[in-house]
Amino acid sequence: MDDLLREFLTETNENIDVVDVELVKFERDPNNAQVLDNIFRLVHTIKGTCGFLGLPRLGALAHAAETLMGKFREGAPVTTEAVGLILRTIDRVKELLVELENNVGQEPAGTDDDLIAPLEALAFGPPAPPEPAPAPQRKVSVGTLSDQVLERELLPGEDTLDEIERAFREAEAEVPRPKPVTKPAAQPAAKAPPEAETKVEAKPAPKAEAKAPVAEGDEQGGSGKGSVSSQSLRVNVDTLEKLMTMVSELVLTRNQLMEIARRQGDTEFKVPLQRLSNVTAELQEGVMKTRMQPIGNAWQKLPRIVRDLAQELGKQIDLEMVGAETELDRQILDLIKDPLTHMVRNSADHGLETSEGRRAAGKPERGKIRLSAYHEGGHIIIEIADDGRGLDVARIRAKALENGLATEAELEKMNEAQIHKFIFHAGFSTAAKITSVSGRGVGMDVVRNNIEIIGGTIDVRSVLGRGTTFVIKIPLTLAIVSALIVEAAGDRFAIPQLAVMELVRVHHKSGHRIERIKNTPVLRLRNKLLPVVPLAELLGTAEPEGGAPGVEQGEQGFIVVMQVGNQTFGIVVDAVFHTEEIVVKPMSTLLRHLSMFSGNTILGDGSVIMIIDPNGIAQAVAHSATLGSGEAAGIDAERASGKGNAVALLLFRAGGAEPKAVPLSLVTRLEELPVEKIERATGRQVVQYRGSLMPLVPVNERIEQREGGTQPVLVFSDSGRSVGLMVDEIIDIVEEQFEVTLASDVPGILGSGVVRGQTTEIIDIAHYLPMGFKDWFHRRGAMQGxxxxxxxxxxxxxxxxxxxxxxxxxxxxxxxxxxxxxxxxxxxxxxxxxxxxxxxxxxxxxxxxxxxxxxxxxxxxxxxxxxxxxxxxxxxxxxxxxxxxxxxxxxxxxxxxxxxxxxxxxxxxxxxxxx
Amino acid sequence: MTKPTEAAGKPADTIQYVTVRIAGQLFGLPILSVHDVFMPERTTRVPRAPRAVEGVLNLRGRIVTTINMRRLLDFPDATDTLQPMAVGIDYKGESYGLIIDTVGEVLALDSSTREPNPMNLDPRWAQVADGIHRLESELMVILDVERVLSLRQGAMAA
The missing domain is CATH 3.40.50.2300 (Response regulator)
Incomplete structure (x- = not known):
């Protein structure tokens, strides 16, 4: 009984999911008899099985729903209300199923009259024939094993018992349950491993179902659409996992053999080995395929969710799903399900406007959410696009400022795409009001985390008023990854390719060299300053002797530029070998606490290699950035001199080659003003700026007088007034630990310090502000008494x-x-x-x-x-x-x-x- | 040593032990817990791992985590150039290798000669020892493999 019940639960859960999808479709297209037949059959199966298993509550519910649907089949009008009612009934069935699972087969007490009564009322309402007893519409020859639809329209009870019993026998006996209509089986059952068990999810079957919501009437025939059974076997996931592991072993052994054969030159092994190699490759591919599932499986619940949301929010929403058949590893599929659901909810809630809002914006009333998936170079790309209002840059900016995620000056420098990215920060919700659907400020950051855990990335594109598109890129499988093999301090490590952005060769003669700010190494890369950390230092394997660890190798080695989340950094390695497809094997429990590694693997040459976990490394880099230098120089000394504080400095040149700097936080904006716009008034240079005159002050007399082109200007604002400081060139923004080491007597210069290894003068804003407005300070004073x-x-x-x-x-x-x-x-x-x-x-x-x-x-x-x-x-x-x-x-x-x-x-x- | 004990009602209850030597001391591992014996080769060290963890190696396609028993038991590292040996153990589906100095014979010992750990045994040892067997010539410490492998990282690190 136990097995039977479990089987029932698995199957019913699957069926219910299909019913969900089909019902939503049916509501939109009430004349589609095929869809209705399908729903009817599924509900009927549930009802019948319940009778058999002695589950009266479920049975009664299913019966009532079935009765109402019987009415639809007879041509009763399909209303939103009726479909809603059936959907609610389905929900109740789901709840009962969960209870059933928890209570080991005991139905919870209680009645469902609240649902059954209205169901019956609807069913027997206006025209009211007492019982739905029309003749079966179609009689298909019952010679083959047919689905239960064919002889339906019976009340639950003895009549259907035989049939149900048979259904169960089939399921148990591992006989592939054939369908009346032959559908092109997407994957031949032959691919399924031989030691199949009757369990868990069938591979091709869900595929067929998943297609259903996308395909529009592309299937002919009577009752076959979205049928659960097909040419498939149910195989225990564990069995597949084991197979996968064994194939991985085989691949590794094959690699080793090939390596030996290469060394030995011509041997008689060569030919059979070649064959072995080919067979292994095919086997690997085959087994990989068994793990693959169409992404549609993760989408199954979405149409229903969107429909309910649309009702709740009073919006009209079309959900379009493209590429549901795109396959990916089931492990990843499981992990991506929740984030996807969340994002679709978000799109429905925040992304799309209400019908009125859309009308006002001149858009069609029905909003559209488009979900698509496709393969691209070893990855799967999933896009969630809506044609709604788009991200409001101004609001995100305000929110980022409010939450202290960035300063105004930083925001000023950012382009829209960068500002959009703030929505992935924790606690960031720009929803004006919190709805029951979303807007609680948890969400996008969780989504991003979940995606990053599986080595994926997420990006957002948005045009105000036109819509928002999220693009998720995830690896096809976690089992085999492409990795870069590197060496550091004599050990080799594998770095997953996905996290590697580029490789930079460091040589004192080449353009790229590592510079140091005190003890912190950095790399200049295309006008960006990248923190770099020697890998050996992070791992604690650097040779202790030789003073500064990692420096020697660092100046000669390679830098692997990695990006994890929004963190970009470089790790210094001694050598880079090649990329290799590696089979990730978990580390033993004794080592699992090591956050720097995600696993280990055996390379072609037979040695074991540790696989770097980019997330762990990123954390370690962040940590070493805050602690590393402190450790080296003694934290106390560091603190005492106030160097522990990194300051964002804007570097510029003004009169002379040596750089000058000003704390970025003081700068309101950076502008490049056309020279011809600069006018002279009352002996001063001014420019029309944002609707008023802004005085321009040169940093000193030595700055270039420009005849044409543009004039770089730093804008400082206070109390609604702005002053522009003219400079020769804006160089860069650096975040650095900085101290004024030399005070200055020159007016306008606070003093000088070392920035990026160069002596840099820090200018005193307080000196320039009054030059713009003579009353700058007086005014303040006057204003405040x-x-x-x-x-x-x-x-x-x-x-x-x-x-x-x-x-x-x-x-x-x-x-x-x-x-x-x-x-x-x-x-x-x-x-x-x-x-x-x-x-x-x-x-x-x-x-x-x-x-x-x-x-x-x-x-x-x-x-x-x-x-x-x-x-x-x-x-x-x-x-x-x-x-x-x-x-x-x-x-x-x-x-x-x-x-x-x-x-x-x-x-x-x-x-x-x-x- | 097979002299019948007072409580002769019990059938002679013998356990087979694989004996190993670590820094001269004789240890016994219940034969059922030993998977194989191998020579550890081409060990890859694991940065940041507990000190007692020697590294990982490939043993016929399996990745084995090796534990240096000398370090675990607080002996100095071996100075002689003798090729160390490893006892392979499967524990909860994972492969481990305990690196020891030499492997000896297999002894079938009657449980009657087994004594509990002496009270004053080094606590580090007491954590992994499952009693002592009195052999004629010397004492054999029974190594409880499960306890060795379930030692928390802290204990491994010292």
Whole structure:
């Protein structure tokens, strides 16, 4: 009974899925008798089997649904309401099936009158013949084993018992259940392995089903459409897995034999070996095929989901599915199912507009979601496209800013595609309101993670008002991957090709060389600065002697440029050999905790090689970027000098070859203005910019006077006014640990430091702003009531930050006192100094910001004092901790607008009180 | 050693052990847990692996994770150039090799000569030892293969 029940559950679940799909189709095309027949037959099978297995609840439900469908067959009008009711019934059946599975064959208590009653009411409503008892419509000769449809229209009970019994016997006896209509079997059953068992999913059968939603009436014949049975065997997945493993072994052995034969030259083995090789290749292909399933299997539930969504959201949605027959490994299929479902839901909910919205936009009322899949060079590409409203760049930008994912200046530099990518960040939902369908901010990041786990990538294209397309690229199989074999510190490793973007040869003579910023190696690659890490260092296999590990090899080796998610980095290896198709084998339990490896394999030469996990490496690289240099130089020393803080700097040239820099966070925009647009007014250069006149100030007298072309300008804005700083050339943006090592007396220059190994002057924005508007600072003062300048204490151990923020805060109208440590600041308070607001760094030597704030808060005089934390470390934990020790606000370093906003909020209240 | 014990009711209950030597000490592994004996060759080291893990190697198409028993048991690494041997073990469907110095004969021992671990046994050993057999000439430590392989990474690392 147990086996029987399990068989019933498996089969019924499959059937139910088909019914779902078919019903949605039927609703759209009520005149398609074939579809109706198919649904009818499936429901009937369920009903009959339930009677046989003694499942009265399920039986009654199926019976009621069947009765109503019988009415449709007789020509009763098909309404959305009726189909909805049947769909709900199907859902109930599903619930019952789950219960059944959990309770080992016990139907849960309860009744389904809530569904049965309306079903019956609909069935026996208007014309009301008491029982659906018309004559069978078709009698096909019953000589062959026929499907149950043929002699239907009976109430559940003894009459159908024989038939059901026979159906079960067939299923159990591993006899391929033939269909009345022969359909071109997509895959000959011969491909199925011999030791087949009666179990789990049949390969070609679902394929046929999956085709059904796509194919439109391409099948002739009576009742055969989407039939469950076909020329197939059910094979236990384990059996297939085992076969796959064995074939992998065979492939590896073959590779070894071939290698030996090559070495031996002419031997009598050569010919039979060649044959063995060919047979092995074919066998491998064959077995691989058994694991392949059409992607349509993962799409099966979608039509129903979309239909329900459309009803719920009051939209009209067409779901188009193309390429359902595209095959991929079933393991991947399982993993991709949920992300796909989620994305289709998203498209229906966010992507498509309501009917009114579409009408207003001049589009057809019915929105379209198009799902397509195709093969492309060892990968499968899946596209989910909608013709909806498209991604709203402005909204994403605002949201990214709000969530602190990027600064305004960074956003300014990004193109639309880059901004679109923000939707893959955690907690990012631009849905204006949260619906029950989506918009909870979990989703796209989870989708991206799931796809990346299987070595895939996801991308998005969108045109505002025209629609959005997501493109997913995933490998066909996880079992065999193409990998690059490299060597580092004497060991060889395999790197999955999918993660490798390019190879760069490093040689002191070639164009590419590794440069160092202190101890951190970087590579200049097409105007991008790439962090590079020697592989041996990541793996801890670098030879300890010889001072700096990996350097020697690094300067002579290869850099494998990898991209994982949105992280691009290079790993330095000593040698690159070739690419090889490798069979990924799991590592033993003892080694599975090693995140750097995803498995191991045997190469053609018989040796074992570890397979690098790009995700693990990416994490390690990120980690070494934050810790690596600290480890090398001693974290304390590092901190004390304030070098632990990476700053995004905009590098430019202005008068002279040496680069100049300005913290990117201060720059509002970068512009290339046509020279002829620059005018002179009242002895100054101005340009019409965004509807008003913007004064242009040269960085110094030495910058080139341009006659034509464009003039690069850095735009600084404050309080709605902008000043353009004219420079010769904008070089690059670098993120670097930086310190002003040499203070400067030259006006306009804060000092100089080393950026990318070159001495670079940091310009002082506070010097240039008043040159644009003479009243720049006065105006602020006047606006806020001059005598009421509030006092502000800025505590930061980094001279650079004090130098950068100090003038900026002064410019914003604060009386700024600077302190280089928390201890010195406390001493100020002890001496009786009072401030309106305190801004402090978190990471400082001796006493950090948390402790500092805690101490201040313990002093009753400081109870109402706003204390604002400034930190490069903006993790939720840190923010939480900051809140608990009494910070009024917690702002990311470099977020100058955020800081000013916070200051206005906290210090401003006091001002109003005072005013 | 087959002198009948007091409780003679029990049938003589013998277990066969594959004996191995690690740094001079005799160990016995229940023969049922031993899959094969092989010479570890062309071992690939695994970076970041626990210290006791020697590496991975290809044994007739299977990938075997080898464990250096000297390191696991806190002996110094072998200094002589003797070709080490490995005892192959299948554990939960995975292949492991315990690298030892030499493999000896197979002994059938009566469970009556087996003693529990002495209280004062090195805790590191006590974790993997399943008792001691008193042989005439020396003592044989019974290695519990399952316990060796289920040792957590921490224990492997030291």
């Amino acid at each position: 001059a005598p009421e300048r509030r006092s502000l204490l800025l505590v930061d151990d980094s001279a650079f930050f004090r130098n950068m923020l100090g003038p900026a805060l002064k410019a914003a109208g604060y009386d700024v006192t600077l302190s280089d440590s928390a201890i010195a600041a406390l001493q100020l308070f002890e001496r009786g100094a009072m401030f309106d607001v305190v801004v402090t760094d978190i990471e400082m030597p001796h006493m950090d910001g948390f402790e500092f704030a805690g101490r201040l808060r313990r002093d009753p005089r400081m109870e109402g004092l706003p204390i604002i934390a400034l930190s490069g470390l903006c993790t939720p934990e840190a923010i939480e901790r900051g809140r608990s020790v009494g910070f009024s606000d917690y702002i990311a370093k470099f977020d100058k607008p955020g800081l000013l906003e916070a200051l206005k909020e906290f210090a401003g209240i006091q001002q109003e009180v005072a005013a």
